[in-house]
Amino acid sequence: MTQLQQTERSKQAGVALILALLVVALVAAIAVELSWKFDLSVTRSANRWYGVQADAYLLGAEEVGVFLLETDADEDSKDGILSDTLTEIWATPQQFPTDEGWLRASLEDAQGRFNINALVKKAQKPNGNKTPAPWQKWTAAQRRFIRLLQTIEIEPEVYMDQQVAMSLTEAVIDWVDKDSKVTGFGGAESDYYGQLEPPFVIANRPMISVSELNIIRGMTPQLYQALLPLVIALPDEEATLNVNTMPFELIRTINSKTELYPSTVDDAQYIFEERGAGFDDIEAFKTSGAVDQVVGGGGGNTNLDTDGLGVASKYFLMLGDTAVGETIRQRKTLLHREGSKVTILRRTDANF
Incomplete structure (x- = not known):
């Protein structure tokens, strides 16, 4: 074999080796691509299946909640005492094992939170030509919200000033009311929100979700997070605040109608302890010893404004x-009970 022939065979062998390597690389790339797509397809299928399973479990939890609320309404009807307290069976969290893991569900009284849409009502001017006192410029709900804001710890050992609380309340009022008239010095209408970057269109209607508070003039992320478990946006602005189920922070909003400051921690603790298993009606709450001591006004408690308060x-x-x-999947459901009939109004993964 000549030198030329040997060189030619070496070149052919080199080309064949390169082609073999290219084929191997191509096959490996195809295998990796197919394997990735197969794994993705399996994962998607599993997620879809788990999603269907989770929805079924959560729908089952809703049915349990509906049953408990209907049962509670029937028992109240038999007893003749229409009140809701934290000692009733619906208020007990439930946890069940499932084939895929576990299911937890709890019912919370939505009227144990402050209904932000209750702020939409306007304060009535006093009869005659009398100049209204500072507290008369606000409705009972607005005064409670001003007090609530002052209970929030915005920084360690730092609480909101009353004037700031009033300004923020005015801004919320302007967001939920129907007119374009700025309320007080802290209010804000379309002129303010239209100049923001990016600009917003003011709602001028009741809130659908308390998440709208994030846009309100004067609201901060820290304050919003602190308010989140205490407030709610209910579709009914007339829905009362249940004194039997509201948390400690909201008990501090119980004070003389002439005061815009919250009650002290000790006074609120006194009301909290006397509440015990709950009050049968709002009159029993109004005339209780603890409320009388905190609010004053004698046995009739004329200093306590019960407008917007209830026990059911x-x-x-x-x-x-x-x-x-x-994975863990979550859901929040808003239920409405009229008599002994319970209906599902909304479902969300966010906030009401």
């Missing part, structure tokens, strides 16, 4: 979460 509720939150596979 129509709106409830079902908070559910379930572990399916390696």
